[in-house]
Amino acid sequence: MEISCLPISASHRAKLLSAGYTTLSSLSSVSPPQLSHLNVALQEAVDILKVSSESCRVEVQDGAVEFCKGAQTAWDMLSEEQALRHISTGSGDLDSILGGGIHCKEVTEIGGVPGIGKTQLGIQLAINVQIPYDFGGLGGKAIYIDTEGSFMAERAYQIAEASILDTFDNFGCQLKEIPEKLKAESFLANIFYFRICSYTEQIALINYLDQFLVEHKDVKIVIIDSVTFHFRQDFDDLALRTRVLGGMSQKLMNLAKKFSLSVVLMNQVTTKFTEGSFHLTLALGDSWSHSCTNRVILYWNGNDRYAYLDKSPYLRPASVHFSVTGKGIRDATSQCKRVRMM
Amino acid sequence: MASIPPKPENPLHLHTTKLTLGCPILDSFLGGGIPCGSITELVGESSAGKTQLCLQLLLSSLLPPSLGGLSSPSLYIYSEPPFPLRRLLRLSLPSLPPRPLDHIFVRPAHSADDLLSLLSHLPDSLPVRLIIIDSIAALFRSEFDNTPRDLKSRSSLFFKIATKLKDRARKLGAAVVVTNHVVDVVEAECGGARCLWSSGRRVVPALGLAWSHCVNTRVFLTRSEGMVRRSNGEECEVRTRRMHVVFSPCLPERSCEFAIVGHGVLGVG
Numbered sequence: 293m294e295i296s297c298l299p300i301s302a303s304h305r306a307k308l309l310s311a312g313y314t315t316l317s318s319l320s321s322v323s324p325p326q327l328s329h330l331n332v333a334l335q336e337a338v339d340i341l342k343v344s345s346e347s348c349r350v351e352v353q354d355g356a357v358e359f360c361k362g363a364q365t366a367w368d369m370l371s372e373e374q375a376l377r378h379i380s381t382g383s384g385d386l387d388s389i390l391g392g393g394i395h396c397k398e399v400t401e402i403g404g405v406p407g408i409g410k411t412q413l414g415i416q417l418a419i420n421v422q423i424p425y426d427f428g429g430l431g432g433k434a435i436y437i438d439t440e441g442s443f444m445a446e447r448a449y450q451i452a453e454a455s456i457l458d459t460f461d462n463f464g465c466q467l468k469e470i471p472e473k474l475k476a477e478s479f480l481a482n483i484f485y486f487r488i489c490s491y492t493e494q495i496a497l498i499n500y501l502d503q504f505l506v507e508h509k510d511v512k513i514v515i516i517d518s519v520t521f522h523f524r525q526d527f528d529d530l531a532l533r534t535r536v537l538g539g540m541s542q543k544l545m546n547l548a549k550k551f552s553l554s555v556v557l558m559n560q561v562t563t564k565f566t567e568g569s570f571h572l573t574l575a576l577g578d579s580w581s582h583s584c585t586n587r588v589i590l591y592w593n594g595n596d597r598y599a600y601l602d603k604s605p606y607l608r609p610a611s612v613h614f615s616v617t618g619k620g621i622r623d624a625t626s627q628c629k630r631v632r633m634m
Numbered sequence: 635m636a637s638i639p640p641k642p643e644n645p646l647h648l649h650t651t652k653l654t655l656g657c658p659i660l661d662s663f664l665g666g667g668i669p670c671g672s673i674t675e676l677v678g679e680s681s682a683g684k685t686q687l688c689l690q691l692l693l694s695s696l697l698p699p700s701l702g703g704l705s706s707p708s709l710y711i712y713s714e715p716p717f718p719l720r721r722l723l724r725l726s727l728p729s730l731p732p733r734p735l736d737h738i739f740v741r742p743a744h745s746a747d748d749l750l751s752l753l754s755h756l757p758d759s760l761p762v763r764l765i766i767i768d769s770i771a772a773l774f775r776s777e778f779d780n781t782p783r784d785l786k787s788r789s790s791l792f793f794k795i796a797t798k799l800k801d802r803a804r805k806l807g808a809a810v811v812v813t814n815h816v817v818d819v820v821e822a823e824c825g826g827a828r829c830l831w832s833s834g835r836r837v838v839p840a841l842g843l844a845w846s847h848c849v850n851t852r853v854f855l856t857r858s859e860g861m862v863r864r865s866n867g868e869e870c871e872v873r874t875r876r877m878h879v880v881f882s883p884c885l886p887e888r889s890c891e892f893a894i895v896g897h898g899v900l901g902v903g
Contacts, residue, residue: 406846407828407881435642441672441800442850445648446665447884477646484642489801497640504639521847525793560847565782572843592828618886 295319300340306538307332308340310582312605314549319344377430379513379554380423381614382416382455382621389601389610395586396430396512396554399545401519401603403559403574404590409597409616410558411442412451413590414517416621417556418483419452421513424474427459432512432553433482435501439494439521441487445480452476454619484511491522495536498543505551514547518558520575534579541583557584596624650884653764653809654702655687656694656727659901663877663890667702669851670763670809672883673799675770677814677839678855679832683875683894684813687855688766689722690898691811692738695764696731704809707737708764709756711749713772715742726897746773746791753798763808765799771815771840789844796848812849815840830878832856852880877901 295308295315307330313319319327319341327337378393387393394400394417404410418436423429436443453476472478484504488494494516505511519540527533548555560575574581574589581587587603593613600611613624652666661667668674668691676684692710697703710717717740731737739762743749749767774788803810816837819829829838832854839846839854846852855877862872878889891902 405843406849407852411883436645440850441804442883443645443648444650444669444884445645446650448645450884480645483645485645485648486640486642487804489797489804493640500639521793522797524844524847525790525797561843563843616886 295344298340298343300343302538304332304336304340306582309542309545310585312585314545316344376552377428379417379430380420380428381413382420382619383612383614383623385612385623386599386614386621389599389607389612390586390588391604391607394513394554394556396552397548398585399541399548399555399557399583400586400588401557401559401574401584402588402590403561405561405572405592408590408592409614409621410590411440411517412447412616413621414515414556414558415443415448415451416455417513418515419448419455419479419620421554422479422482423455423459427463429459430512431510433484433508433510435484435486435504435511435514437486437488437494437497437514437516439488439516440518442517443485448480448483449476450618451620452479455479458619484508488522491526491536494519494522495540498540498547501547502543502550505547505553509551511551512553513556514544514553515556516558518560520558520560523576524560530577534577537576537580538583541580545583545585651699651704651807652702653691653704654694654697656690656898657892657900659890659903660877660892660899661702663888663901664853664879665882665885668809668811669883670704670807671803672850673796673803673810673812673848674851674853675812675814675839675849676853676855677816677880679816679835679837679857682832682855682857683892683899684855685718685768686721686894687899688768688811688813689718689725690727691764691766691809692722693725693727693730693734695809696734696737697727697729701729704763706761706763707739708766709739709741709760709762710766710768711741711743711752712768713743713749714769717742724896743767743773746788746795749773750791750795750798753795753802756802758805761806763806765802765808765810767799767810767812769813769815770795770845771813774841789842792841792845792848814845828880830854830856830880831858833858851882851885854878854880 295305295313311330322341324334324337324341327340328334376396378395380387380393402410402413418434421430421432421434425431456474456476486497488497523533523537544555561572562575563570564573585605589600589602591598591600596613597615598611598613601607601609615622615624651670653668653670654661655667676687678684692708695704695706695708698705741752743752799810802808816832817840819836819838829836858874860872861869863869875892876889877892879885879887893900893902
């Protein structure tokens, strides 16, 4: 049974979900003081846990064996997680601050100014998810939802070619003849590309993805580039926009969990006037910032591209220098690059 | 009514057509030319060459695809009257069809709302494959104050206009080119935009960060003046014009010199 079915308030639900509690079994061993760390009053935390344990007991037939149907031991969960590989971004340094790469079963938001490399990173991930299992990848397919029209097939082809060659190099392989499914053309054909022209189309497509993913179980990443574009017009009522975005992010999180894939959302940047000056901040408002499990911000430092891990359930914030090359996303080549822990 | 589920496309079948600029050096610099299906912004100070390039594109779109054209008429929307007819008449390209001016539609726009209404009412039967807006900045100059509410409504208009343009670009396989002005940068920090030097001033594109998110490709045209010592010992002033790719879905950041001569814009290799 999922947290989303619990009779608790929407804001509490959002806080639980964004902290990583998605199933009742994950709450079964949490104490009220632990839950109150999520900005929930202690009494409210006690109430939430009471509701969740009652919902558990309703389901169980044989109370002697399990407290809760679907409960796992922590060891089982750890092994399951280790079995889920991460999707490499193409840059070893960036992968390392992300704990190995982009995680499956989670929603990752990537924000930055125009030209910093969000689309490039999106295309790189759509290619890298396809690296075969034997070569350390997931061997999966990708869904690329393009709302801005920046996806260019020629660039995807260039990135695919380079990624395939680098993979062979890393494994010291010298294949005399590259098999069909390891050619750049196959990699391009494994990207399900959707071009979306309005926010209603975007919501309709996300609703449809559940059915699509049942038919295409080998999809391991869903990229939306950018999730923001169609939401920066037509919404005079910001409360409505927040509700629509909230519903959308809920569905995406559910898809990530249900199909064990990763969801990557590109976001734009806007200026916010606080404390007397303008600051750069990610678009879509404060409530959206709770919607994603992880957040990476790409920014310029002089003429260098940097990535900053801004939000993660279990990794420390850190920033790293990376570059966008003809081959795609790669480590920065300058000598003074280093990973900075905050 | 049952809704039709969206169908994914295969990127192998998505080829980006490019529109030639009429010069092989500039075409090669831009990876083949101006891409169709997305918005390309030409930004620069006055007399940087933006309008000149746009006029050249109006002609090159009439060329057959074998020569890098689109064999289609174009639409030129201008916001700073009058329409530069004399400059257009002076341009020439080889292999143009007869009576090229018959295939160029011209329309003034008086304000941002006027432009939005114009774009909403473009008949689908109009087969233009090049839409130029020269310039977008002039449409937003006077109407908006610096209050947060005005900035928000201005930014909402950017996205509405960009959506309509991208819609057309996608449906018709059209190239959309928008020109923009520059503003001086006063503070040490440029903020989200990276600035360039033109005529000795640090400048950034006008209309701010929100508009930057609306264009797919940004090309900056700059001018600089410097003294060069010639081989005979004389010092003379040299004006250089450069074209810079600031961001693009498929091109690295790079720059290229160009010149504006009587009959057109040419790259300098």
